[in-house]
Amino acid sequence: MxxxxxxxxxxxxxxxxxxxxxxxxxxxxxxxxxxxxxxxxxxxxxxxxxxxxPGIPNCHSHAFQWAMAGLAEYRARPDDSFWSWRQMMYGFVAALGPEDLEAIATLLYIRMLKAGYTAVAEFHYLHRAPDGSRYADPAEMAQRIAAAAARAGIGLTLLPVLYLRAGADGGPLEARQVRFRCDGELAMEIIAATGDSLKANAGRAGMAPHSLRALPPAALRDALAMLDAFDAAAPRHIHVAEQPAEVEEIQRHLGRRPVAWLLDNHDIDARWCLVHATHMDGDETDGLARSGAIAGLCPTTEANLGDGLFRAVDFMAAGGRMAIGSDSHVGLSPFEELRLLEYGQRLVHGRRNLLMGAADGTGSVGRWMFGEAAANGALATGRPVGRIGPGARxxxxxxxxxxxxxxxxxxxxxxxxxxxxxxxxxxxxxxxxxxxxxxxxxxxxxPAAHAAYATVLRRILPELQS
Structure with a gap:
């Protein structure tokens, strides 16, 4: 330098x-x-x-979902849950083209910056055309994400998402999921094709198996081997243990709870960000903490979806690392995410000022949580951010x-x-x-980004709300 x-x-x-x-x-x-x-x-x-x-890295984002925030707050059935929300998401995603994604992501990233996020890990799984066919440029949608980040000026870690099946039983992708189809080879094509775009904005690439539900174990192993050959230090993120039904499904088909299965079968370390990890048992909580991996927590989205509460007090007491993300972007403030993280623990435990990593358990909760989110967000994005010191971005x-x-x-x-x-x-x-x-x-x-975003929503929303 x-x-x-x-x-x-x-x-x-x-x-x-x-x-x-x-x-x-x-x-x-x-x-x-x-x-x-x-x-x-x-x-x-x-x-x-x-x-x-320091600026805060956002460890988990699905950019396109911001434009549908608030659309799934209508009770259509008594047992509304994550799974019913997902049906609205499928309908929304079917209407999005490359220019739409770029417009949504550009304004989103601008709003992230204004809220205090200076880097974002984009868990990007909208790869194909609505009918599942490949674009002429297989990285078309990823290039739109990179262009949006460059225009907004936010640091980007691009994580092409692997998605091959509808569930752990091996069933084929549903018609509404075919846009997500991606194996290790396509993910590496996307990483290679976006290399120049990322480099121009000091960005980084990694890989994101969507979940153990969406990827057979052999495909996961093969994709990680490809990533290691490209960059052994690259970030790798995965949704895990977000819903009780997911935990039961993985136990049924893989014989272990999802976090336990990952710890048993892969080298889970500081390169990994396990997103949500809400429904862990005590052994998984301790094992994840010992691994050095990051728990990627998204409290506003987890609350919106009714996911449940992460075992934050136990995890931090075991020396675990956490970062924060805005996920579906029903909230865009890192300060709000941290507040809800602590408040959720207070409601469960009936005490105050719980999230504290000092040896004697005393001190500023705000300072400790902010420091954790900054330092571990840097690990999750694989970039030298989250601190103010020589050599840092x-x-x-x-x-x-x-x-x-x-x-x-x-x-x-x-x-x-x-x-x-x-x-x-x-x-x-x-x-x-x-x-x-x-x-x-x-x-x-x-102003210009807002105008482009408004054009997209004025076209799409009438059809979804009709």
């Missing part, structure tokens, strides 16, 4: 070693922090207009300390207030890769 492109100065910033005062931040021409010093003088640096914290948030909830707060109190008291994301400015993407809450491309 050579050449200094930008020099910034913060009165207060959350660095690798904790909160610091009078911090001078030098950003290299390739968008990384080249030097970070506290107790420094401004010396002509750009003075930041509030307390500074120059992603940061300038908090709006004038928001009523944050007035007069300093240090850990800022994050406690931002998570538990702010009614809106308290983010003023957002820097990604050394470039300002949001200033005073404004993204310059949002």
């Amino acid at each position: 050579t050449g200094t492109a930008r020099v910034l100065f913060a009165d207060e910033a959350l660095l690798d070693g904790g909160w610091a005062r009078d911090v001078r931040l030098e950003v290299s021409a390739d968008g990384h922090f080249s030097d970070v010093r506290s107790g420094a003088a401004p010396d002509g640096a750009e003075h930041l207009r509030g307390p500074v914290v 120059a992603d940061l948030l300038v908090l709006d300390a004038e928001q009523p909830a944050l007035l007069g707060r300093t240090g850990d109190g800022l994050l406690d207030a931002a998570i538990f008291a702010a009614s809106a994301p308290p983010v003023r400015d957002v820097l990604v890769g050394g470039r300002w993407r949001v200033r005073d809450g404004v993204h310059p491309d949002e």
